[in-house]
Amino acid sequence: xxxxxxxxxxxxxxxxxxxxxxxxxxxxxxxxxxxxxxxxxxxxxxxxxxxxxxxxxxxxxxxxxxxxxxxxxxxxxxxxxxxxxxxxxxxxxxxxxxxxxxxxxxxxxxxxxxxxxxxxxxxxxxxxxxxxxxxxxxxxxxxxxxxxxxxxxxxxxxxxxxxxxxxxxxxxxxxxxxxxxxxxxxxxxxxxxxxxxxxxxxxxxxxxxxxxxxxxxxxxxxxxxxxxxxxxxxxxxxxxxxxxxxxxxxxxxxxxxxxxxxxxxxxxxxxxxxxxxxxxxxxxxxxxxxxxxxxxxxxxxxxxxxxxxxxxxxxxxxxxxxxxxxxxxxxxxx
Numbered sequence: 001x002x003x004x005x006x007x008x009x010x011x012x013x014x015x016x017x018x019x020x021x022x023x024x025x026x027x028x029x030x031x032x033x034x035x036x037x038x039x040x041x042x043x044x045x046x047x048x049x050x051x052x053x054x055x056x057x058x059x060x061x062x063x064x065x066x067x068x069x070x071x072x073x074x075x076x077x078x079x080x081x082x083x084x085x086x087x088x089x090x091x092x093x094x095x096x097x098x099x100x101x102x103x104x105x106x107x108x109x110x111x112x113x114x115x116x117x118x119x120x121x122x123x124x125x126x127x128x129x130x131x132x133x134x135x136x137x138x139x140x141x142x143x144x145x146x147x148x149x150x151x152x153x154x155x156x157x158x159x160x161x162x163x164x165x166x167x168x169x170x171x172x173x174x175x176x177x178x179x180x181x182x183x184x185x186x187x188x189x190x191x192x193x194x195x196x197x198x199x200x201x202x203x204x205x206x207x208x209x210x211x212x213x214x215x216x217x218x219x220x221x222x223x224x225x226x227x228x229x230x231x232x233x234x235x236x237x238x239x240x241x242x243x244x245x246x247x248x249x250x251x252x253x254x255x256x257x258x259x260x261x262x263x264x265x266x267x268x269x270x271x272x273x274x275x276x277x278x279x280x281x282x283x284x285x286x287x288x289x290x291x292x293x294x295x296x297x298x299x300x301x302x303x304x305x306x307x308x309x310x311x312x313x314x315x316x317x318x319x320x321x322x323x324x325x326x327x328x329x330x331x332x333x334x
Contacts, residue, residue, distance in 0.1 A: 092162070092163055092165075092225055092226035092229075093114075093150065093151055093156075093160040093161065093162050093163070093226050094108075094160065094161040094163055094226055094229045094230060095151055095154055095155065095156040095157070095159070095160045095161075095226070095230055096155065096156060096157050096159070096230055097122070097124040097125060097128070097157050097158075097159055098124065098233055098234070099161075099229060099230045099232075099233055099234055100113070100124075100128050100159050100160065100161045101124045101127055101128050101131075101234070102233055102234020102235070102237065103161055103163065103229065103234050103237055104127075104128055104131040104132060104135075104161065105131065105234070105237075106234060106237030106238055107135070107237075108161075108163055108229075108234075108237045109163060109164040109167070110132075110135075110137055110161050110162060110163045110164065111137070111138075111162045111163070111164060112137060112138045112139075112140055112161075112162045113128065113129065113132040113137050113138070113139045113140070113159070113160075113161055113162075114140050114141075114142060114147055114150070114159065114160040114161075114162065115129065115139065115140070115141050115142075115158065115159050116141075116142060116143065116144040116146075116147045116156075116158040116159070117141055117142070117143055117144065118144065118158070119144075119157075119158030119159060120158070125158070125159055128159060128161075132161075144158065147160060163226065163229070166223070166224040166225075166229075166236070166241070168224070168241055168242055168243045169213065169240035169241060169242045170242060171215065171242045171244055171250060171253070173240070173242075174187065174212070174213040174215065174240055174242045175253075175254070175257055177212055177213060177240060178212035178213060178281070179257070179281070181212055183210065184279060184280065184281060184282070184333060185212060185259065185281040185282070186209075186210055186211045186212055186281075186282050186284075186326075186329065187211065187212060187213050187214070187215060187254065187259070187282070187283045187284070188202065188206045188211055188213075188214050188215070188283070188284050188285075188286060188322060188326070189214070189215040189216070189247060189250065189251065189283060189284070189285045189286070190202065190214070190215070190216050190217070190221060190222075190285075190286055190287075190318075191217070191247055191263075191285055191286065191287045191288070191293045191294055191297050192217075192220065192221065192287055192288040192291055192293075192294065193216075193221060193222055193286065193287070193288055193318050194220065194221060194222050194288065195222055195318075196222040196223070196224075196225050196227040196228040196231070197227060197228070197231045197319075198222065198289075198317065198318045198319045199216070199222040199223075199224065199228045199231070200227065200228035200229065200230065200231025200232040200233075200236065201231050201232070201319035201322075201323075202214065202286065202318065202319050202322045202323075203224075203228065203231075203232040203235050203236050203239050203241065204231070204232045204233055204235040205319065205322055205323040205326055205327075206235075206239055206322070206326060207232075207235040207238055207239040208235070208326075209323075209326035209327055209329070209330045210326075210330055210333075211239065211326060212239075212240075213239060213240045213241065213242065214239060214240075214241045214242070215241075215242050215243075215244055215247070215250060215283075216241060216242070216243055216244075217243070217244060217245075217246075217247050218243045218244065218245050219245075223243075224236055224241055247285075247297060248296050248297055248300050251283065251285065251297065251300050251301060252300060254283045255302070257281075258281050259280075259281045259282060259283045260277040260280045260281065260282050260283070260302050260303070261282075261283045261285065261300070261301040261302045261303070262275065262277065262282065262283070262284050262285065262301060262302065262303045262304070262305050262325075263285040263287070263293045263297060263298045263301040263303070263304050263305070264284065264285065264286050264287065264292075264293070264304075264305055264306075264307070264321050264322070264325055265287070265292055265293060265298055265304040265305065265306060266292065266306050266307075266315060267304070267306065268303070268304035268305045268306035269303065269304050270303050270304070270305050270306070271305065271306060271307075271308060272305040272306065272307050272324065272325050272328055273308075273328055275303070275305055275328065275329070275332065276303075277302070277303065278328070278329045278332035278333060279332060279333055282329065284322070284325055284326070284329070285297060285301055286318055286321060286322045286325075287318070288318060289315055289316070289317050289318050289321075290315070292315075305325065307321055307324055307325070
């Protein structure tokens with residue numbers, strides 16, 4: 001027997017290949033029917049048969065009863081509650097060494113002082129900690145990443161003061177403060193200024209140039225938030241701010257109280273550097289950089305004053321325009 005090419009006892013079998021299209025078998029495959037959808041499979045989480053809801057409801061009811069017997073509350077079987085937006089009366093944070101120190105010096109209502117681990121203890125931080133301790137405010141140390149999270153990664157310089165909601169002054173009280181100050185009354189009103197940084201900067205300029213208060217609308221305008229506090233560098237603690245429902249009627253009330261009213265307007269009838277009423281009791285109205293003061297407000301005011309600028313620049317930022325006008329009024333009053 002020949003042994004060439006293989007084992008001498010190995011049987012030789014036919015190596016005929018599978019028949020084409022038959023799956024290697026002599027007869028065709030029998031079909032198994034359609035594949036069930038997930039919703040039709042009782043073992044699948046997406047199953048929607050009649051028996052599953054009843055079983056699920058019974059199970060949820062048993063779990064709720066158990067929780068109730070143990071004095072616990074549960075959301076089993078309830079839809080997931082929506083995340084609510086931050087309420088306007090929730091506390092905010094003043095951030096940064098100068099703003100925090102200014103707010104503490106002015107005894108701004110606060111609930112806690114936060115200091116990040118590793119923050120350089122310079123004079124401002126040291127005084128802030130001392131003032132907070134004197135007021136029995138909780139001083140909480142936390143990791144810098146935790147302070148970043150609390151402040152939505154805002155620039156905090158390692159320190160933040162949690163404050164209570166800003167307490168606005170009444171408009172009538174604002175008039176009385178200005179009229180009994182011993183100096184020529186000076187108020188500023190904002191018309192359509194929606195950026196809290198602009199609001200904070202105008203508060204700071206108004207306080208710096210001898211203003212007695214600020215008036216803002218209650219709608220479609222920036223409010224005194226933590227951002228405005230920060231930009232004002234603490235001046236919001238010293239300058240009263242009033243919210244009013246109708247700015248036009250408020251301007252008219254100022255006029256009845258003896259104030260001259262001036263709207264800053266690029267197309268004004270008088271140059272702000274030649275303002276004839278600077279020494280009088282004065283209300284300056286500042287509009288948004290883009291839209292300026294509204295038509296009705298401009299028509300209500302006694303004067304519309306423009307600030308001469310280069311033809312290459314279309315307009316000035318609201319806080320810059322307010323600062324220029326306030327500085328010029330102070331110069332003329334001197």
